[in-house]
Amino acid sequence: ESRYNPADIEQKWQQVWNQHGLNRTSEDSSKEKFYALSMFPYPSGDLHMGHVRNYTIVDVIARLKRMQGYRVLNPMGWDAFGLPAENAAIERNIHPAKWTDQNIAQMRDQFNQLGISFDWDREIATCSPDYYRWTQWIFLEFFKAGLAYQKDATVNWDPIDQTVLANEQVDADGKSWRSGAIVERKQLRQWFLKITDYAEQLLTDLDQLTGWPDRVKLMQANWIGKSVGAYLEFPIMGMDEKVGVFTTRPDTVYGVTYVVLAPEHPLTQRVTVSDRRAAIDAFVQEVSTQTELERTAEDKPKRGIPTGGKAINPFTGEEIPIWIADYVLYEYGTGAVMGVPAHDVRDFVFAQQNELAIVPVIIPEGGDVATPLTAAYTEPGVLINSAEFDGMPSPNAKQAIIQKAEQAGWGNARIQYRLRDWLISRQRYWGAPIPIVHCPNCGAVADADLPVKLPEDVEFSGRGASPLAKLDAWVNVPCPTCGAPAKRETDTMDTFMDSSWYFLRYPDAKNDHAAFDRTKINDWMPVDQYVGGIEHAILHLLYSRFFTKVLRDRGLLKVDEPFQRLLTQGMVQGKTYKNPRTGKYVIATQIADLTTPIDPETGDKLEVVYEKMSKSKYNGVAPGDVIKKYGADTARMFILFKAPPEKDLEWEDADVEGQFRFLNRIWRLVTEFAPGSGIRVQGSLSKPEKELRRSIHIAIKEVTEDLQGDYQFNTAVSEMMKLSNALSDAAIKESPVYAEGIQTLLRLLAPFAPHIAEELWHLLGHTDSIHTQAFPMLDPAALVADEITIVIQVMGKTRGTIQVPAQADKATIEQSARESDAARRHIDGKEIKKVIVVPGKLVNFVIS
Ligand code: ANZ
Ligand code: ZN
Secondary structure (H helix, E strand, O other), rough: OOOOOHHHHHHHHHHHHHHHHOOOOOOOOOOOOOEEEEEEOOOOOOHHHHHHHHHHHHHHHHHHHHHOEEEEEEEOOOOOOOOOHHOOOOOOOOHHHHHHHHHHHHHOOOOOOHOOOOHHHHHHOOOOHHHHHHHHHHHHHHHHHOEEEEEHHHHHHHHOOOOEEEEEHEEOOOOOOOOOEEEEEEEHHHHHHHEHHHHHHHHHHHHOOOOOHHHHHHHHHHHOOEEEEEEEEEEEOOOOEEEEEEEEEEEHHHHOOOEOOOOOOOOOHOOHHHHHHHHHHHHHHHHHOHHHHHHOOOOOOOOOEEEEEEEEOOOOOOEEEEEEEEEOOOOOOOOOEEEEEOOOOHHHHHHHHHHHOOOEEEEOOOOOOOOOOOOOOOOOOOOOOOOHOOOOOOOHHHHHHHHHHHHHEEEEEEEOOOOOOOOOOOOOOOOOOEEEEEEEEEEEEEEEOOOOOOOOOOOOOOOOOHHHHHHHHHHEEEEOOOEEEEOOOOOOOOOOHHHHHHHHHHHHHOOOOOOHHHHHHHHOEEEEEEEEEEEHHOOHHHHHHHHHHHHHHHOOOOOOOOOOOOEEEOOOEEEEEEEOOOOOEOHHOOOOOOOOOOOOOOOEOOOEEEEOOHHHHHOOOHHHHHHHHHHHHHHHHHHHHHHHOOOOOOHHHHHHOOOOHHHHHHHHHHOOOOOOOOOOOOOOOHHHHHHHHHHHHHHHHHHHOOOOOOOHHHHHHHHHHHHHHHHHHHOOOOOOOHHHHHHHHHHOOOOHHHHHHHHHHHHOOOOHHHHHHHOOOOOOHHOOOOOOEEEEEOOOOOEEEEEEEEOHHHHHHHHHHOOHHHHHHHHHOOOOOEEEEEOOOOOEEEOO
């Protein structure tokens, strides 16, 4: 008798599947399509458990859908541009392309070892010219549509290495990763995509995404940040200029006691009176070193100073001072606010500190005018101190005040979004070059001769201008329009550009005359199920939605939304031993007794907690080690069984062991089964046969339901365990029903543990792959039980059971109960006061 040895079978089947092209996308148009997609990884070199979980989940879905008769697209690729490759080049003198290729090869291998059924014929790497050529082409589509433009923006500047740094290259304490210099801020002319043009659509279309987690939709809505309010202008005394502000509370305009500009606001310098200039300059300088969060946090002190300039509130005709303060952000709204201390929390604190007037103009309905404010009253209410608007409720007053502003030319209604345009310029080498030539005559001109290839022979020092800017021969080209000497753009694109359309490439990955074919894209899109990490809840998913909408508006595809359903899988957490006093993590192998763990260095009692796997916490488990010890099927089963896919999962060796034992049990069950023995014509089934068949079809029903939509793999595995127990216990191993049970179990198992299912399937004598079989179909008739068990109770105490026909009515059940031995022993000779019959469950006799 054979033993279950995963090493003997897993590689073997992986090779067979590859040879037979089993994972190739079916082109059979009679089948319904299913596009399963996992967020493609950055090729760092090693798969970690988070990857394993992500790709296993998608693989089960893809395999299931194939068995259910869909043509399935389950592709994989590499998000292969980006900083780590360039850092490797700087630190270890290896070309980013080479480093990336090596990593891809290694990770592709690891995917195969897991038995993931990707269609490798459609593999893409965003760093390959075949791919980034189309990223560049899409950029030019944006450019033609007026959705790509240049403006000045701030970058991180390393004054020692004389280079621009990415945010990731700036330490938490604001120092350069390489030189250690304090990073400065510098203005550079950079490229932006006008995502703000799509803010409203990106917000309202969230309603279409019924298959997305609410949490993700909320995060996107908050990121877009729509505010409804007004734009109001305050004339500046002694100048022919006005300060424009955005406010969500035009109903409070009579309570404005000052105006505040962001320190960076262009008006700051102009309104400042001469004896305040030195103080203002010093303050502006100071604020420029603070982060946005420091500036706006509600609990941080608000700091500001007066400019000496004055404005007029057009509604009251009153003179009010103009201040600058750190809590006003230059990038939001107009970069200026009207200060209403009575009704805004930050303004209240600021006015108290600086002895600015606080004038209440809103009171709660039925509230008291005279009550002095101890804090801002921020709720809507009824207007006071507001001329003709007195007595009006806030919502009406908002309308009426906007109307008055419009008539008088003081402002108008305005909708403001927090979303800002997307800065896509990077002063880096390892990215897709922006296909633009700067001509002294024509300005920025599209370079339609694609791909604009990355030159390979470059110097990576991490110092000075970006490697591309140093290549004179590459930079200097004739203008594509007029032929005059011109210069290439030397910025490359943010890697989020690459990942914002990769899902559009898979349906037609080899196309060398277009990014994708319209018919193919309209056939396969949208993605039916997308699976990935919650860390992409905002940027990647928002950018992908934006790209889809722009390409739709350019007539290139039909869908409004790229991803029909989204599953954000939980983290994989490892066991950590943490010193609660020092906050340090201790390596398990250095702990003498793991049941009462003590820090070997300090003697402190250690805390055992589960945290996201990471090197610094010594709690990682390498996928390769698990595969070596137990096989890929066990690793997959454990991950699927341990927690529902959207929840965090705690890695527990004992539970891995448990899944290995379960697969061993199935192995024995099938190898001990002698197919062909006792096959007889299927007539009416015996009672044990009927019962077993019922168990089989309950398993089919439950597993199918668990895998519909919500993908509750963990409960599906439990159902398979129940079925395997029913088969073990069955006394009718020669019956064709038992054979049906074995074959059903294997087919249910196939998407989860593809190798063992395939091996056992062939051991049963089949010659074609189990993965081309139909997923088991429910026979509803099998679920109907002939007889059911009824509990007999007397005075609420259980005294025994009886069998009754499943269809028996109340009266029949009561009759059988009265006649049963179990009941008669306790009721004979007694007066029966009441009989309670719960059909399908019990009969209870109440006696005196
Ligand atoms: C007067 C006022 C009175 C305000 C009041 C609020 C309450 P959201 O919802 O975030 O859009 N504001 C506008 N621009 C700002 C900027 N650049 N930096 C900091 N704060 C700014 O909030 C809009 C409100 O935030 C605006 O409405 C403005 O303060 C402030 F009782 O105007 B409000
Ligand atoms: Zn030109």
